[in-house]
Every structure is written in C-alpha cells, then in structure tokens.
Amino acid sequence: MFPLIAVAFWPGYWGQLSKAPFSLHAHGITATAWLILLTAQSWAMRAGKIVWHRAFGLATFVVLPLFAAAGPLALQGMAILWKTQADPFHSAFGSRLVVADMIAGPSVVVMVVYAFLHRRRVEAHASAMLATALLVLPPIIGRLFPAVPGFPHGGWAGFAGFRLAFQLAEAITLVIALSLAARSRAARFGFGFAAAATAAQMIAFETVGMSQLWDRWVTLLAELPSVPLSLAAGATAAVLLIWAWRKGTMRSNARHKSFAAA
DSSP: OHHHHHHHTTTTTGGGTTTSOHHHHHHHHHHHHHHHHHHHHHHHHHTTOHHHHHHHHHHHHHHHHHHHHHHHHHHHHHHHHHHTTOSHHHHHHHHHHHHHHHHHHHHHHHHHHHHHHTTTSHHHHHHHHHHHHHTTHHHHHHHHGGGSTTOOOSGGGOGGGHHHHHHHHHHHHHHHHHHHHTTOSTTHHHHHHHHHHHHHHHHHHHTGGGSHHHHHHHHHHHHSOHHHHHHHHHHHHHHHHHHHHHHHHHHHHHHHHHHHHO
16 A cells, blocks of 8 residues: 555645645654554564564554544644635535545544454454555545546546545445455454445535535634644543453453353
8 A cells, every 4th residue: 555655645745745734744644654553563463473563562552542633633624724715626625525534533443442352353353453444545546546547527526536536436445345344254343344434434425525514513623722632532542542452451361261260
C-alpha cells in the first residue's frame, strides 16, 4: 500500500508539505505510523520474533491514541474548508467526506480494541488488526481513479469524477473485506466489521452527507474548540485500549486456571 499512498496523496499532501496545515500533518503522520506499526508486527510474527511483536504491540498504546486524537483535527479542517467554500472540491464533497471519515476513524479503534480483547486467539486477533488497513484503501483508490484516462468527470460522477471514484473505491474495499471474512469463522468479526464500516460509508455519503441537517452539524463542527475534541478522542482510545488489554489478560488467566484444574 505504501507506493500507492505516495502516488495518491502526492498532489494533496506530499507534494506541498510546507503548505499543509497542522491538522493534515497530524492525520497523515499518525495514519502512516499506524500502517508502519501493522507492517512491523506482521513481519515480526512471520520471522518468529515474538518478543519484537509484543514490543510493537505495546507501541499501540501510543500510536493509536495519537491517531484517534488527530481524527477530530482532520475532520474539523475539512469542515472549515467546506464552510468557507475554499475550493470547488471541498465545496462539493467536504461535508460528505466528514461523515465518511467519522465512520472510518472510530471503526479503527473498535477493531483494535477487539484485537486486544482476543489477542490469545491468533486468527481473530490478526484479522482484526489487519482489517484496519482496509479502511485506508478507499481514500487511496478514490484518488487514483480520476487520473485514469477516460474516467468520467462531471454529471453523476461529480466534480473531477470524485463521487464515482469514491463509490468504486468503497465497493472494491467492500468486496475484499467480505471475501476475507468468508475465508475463516475466526476472521469474521475483523474483516466483517471493516465491510460493515465500508458499507456504512457508502450509504452515509449519499444520504446523511447530503442532508441540510448534516450541513448544519458540520458548520457547528467547524466552530467547536479543536483541542478539547482532540484530547477527548485520544483519551477515549487510550482508556478503551487499557480496558481491553486488562480484560484480555483476565480471560487468558481464567482459561489457564480452568485448563489446569481439568
């Protein structure tokens, strides 16, 4: 995914780092850090370096809360661009992308919490962790489609073809998530949840995101103080992770005691 990320986000981020606002830097850095952490964890297990894998796992207590804290900043930045009609793209899709991202960010946290709860069940744990990467696919693919020669622009396809690109990217991600969920019962929650989140994004983009009530909410979001929102999101993610870790440890200890008694 990393080469695709470099290409897809070059025009809007990598190619203009000096001009990007702090909110975009925070989101881009923490999301990239999360993908790097997933890669490192997967490599460590495949290489048989379990101690390293556990060390990378503990790093989740830092990276995921930071990612969660950056989420509201990115959402608010997009809301402001939409409210101020900063450019044709955000004027057309800013508020609708807010609803899609509000589904994706918390979904990542939910899947990691589930993975922590079931970290002794290898397949359930691994699938929930890896499924978080699927939610990065739509923003990548959705930016690549309009660059394809002959891709429709305007009309139902939307400004620069983004509406069609968004739905195609989400549909591809949905198919991948469902196919992975069908491969194993233990993997159903992780990849199944990713599929449900993807479907919710597709629907909300075309329904909730186009309503006047949602427009009013996005306007309010643009005016809220950013620091409390960010801190609350990061703290919530941290508390959930700690709870899931302790709960998972208690479950594991209970199973060991039961096995020993038997």
